[in-house]
Amino acid sequence: MHICVFLSAADLDDRYTGPARDFAELLGKGGHTLVWGGSDVGLMKVVADGVQEAGGRLCGVSVGFLAAKARPGADEMIVARDLAERKRLLLEKADAVVVMVGGTGTLDEATEILELKKHGHTDMPVVLLNTAGFYDGLKEQFRRMEAEGFLPRPLTDLVFFAEEPVGALAYLEESRGIS
Numbered sequence: 001m002h003i004c005v006f007l008s009a010a011d012l013d014d015r016y017t018g019p020a021r022d023f024a025e026l027l028g029k030g031g032h033t034l035v036w037g038g039s040d041v042g043l044m045k046v047v048a049d050g051v052q053e054a055g056g057r058l059c060g061v062s063v064g065f066l067a068a069k070a071r072p073g074a075d076e077m078i079v080a081r082d083l084a085e086r087k088r089l090l091l092e093k094a095d096a097v098v099v100m101v102g103g104t105g106t107l108d109e110a111t112e113i114l115e116l117k118k119h120g121h122t123d124m125p126v127v128l129l130n131t132a133g134f135y136d137g138l139k140e141q142f143r144r145m146e147a148e149g150f151l152p153r154p155l156t157d158l159v160f161f162a163e164e165p166v167g168a169l170a171y172l173e174e175s176r177g178i179s
Helices: 014-029 042-053 064-069 083-092 104-118 136-147 165-175
Strands: 002-006 033-036 057-063 076-080 096-099 126-129 160-162
Touching: 002 083, 002 104, 014 033, 014 042, 014 165, 033 042, 042 057, 057 064, 057 083, 064 076, 076 083, 083 104, 096 104, 096 165, 104 126, 126 165, 160 165
Parallel strands: 002 033, 002 096, 033 057, 057 076, 096 126, 126 160
Antiparallel strands: none
16 A cells, blocks of 8 residues: 655654654555655654665655755655645555644645545545544544534544554555455
8 A cells, every 4th residue: 555644744752753653664564655745854754764664665755845855765756846736746646644743734734635535536544643642632623523514424434543553554454455
């Protein structure tokens, strides 16, 4: 599978990097390809390192103004014109999406894929990896949106919430018929 991971490029402490490393190792050992923002810094580097060290492939999609931070030695690296093209290319190259911890860019990417799913423009599985309870508030907000009629489809049709890396990958593989 080509698994797109939306995540931060910030340097974070071990409560976030440890589970990210664990997920990356599972992804690589499973023979999957990481599709990610292409950066070789922060949490993005942690995940790319883990996937590559475990035997997985790397497909990066950077953007012009961040190209200097792009990872050398990726199996594939594309440089998009702007952030909108980058999101489009990341999703085009993916069979599934995992949203890890991140800031406004990660949230923008997450809501884009959920909006596409909501309107039936994709059926790819989406997992929100809720490391250390990072997305507890967002999870509650999504539940409120569903309860109050803002979502035309059940929340469970849009996103799977995983508390641990192993559950995230198991859900994706099951969704895609991989055992």
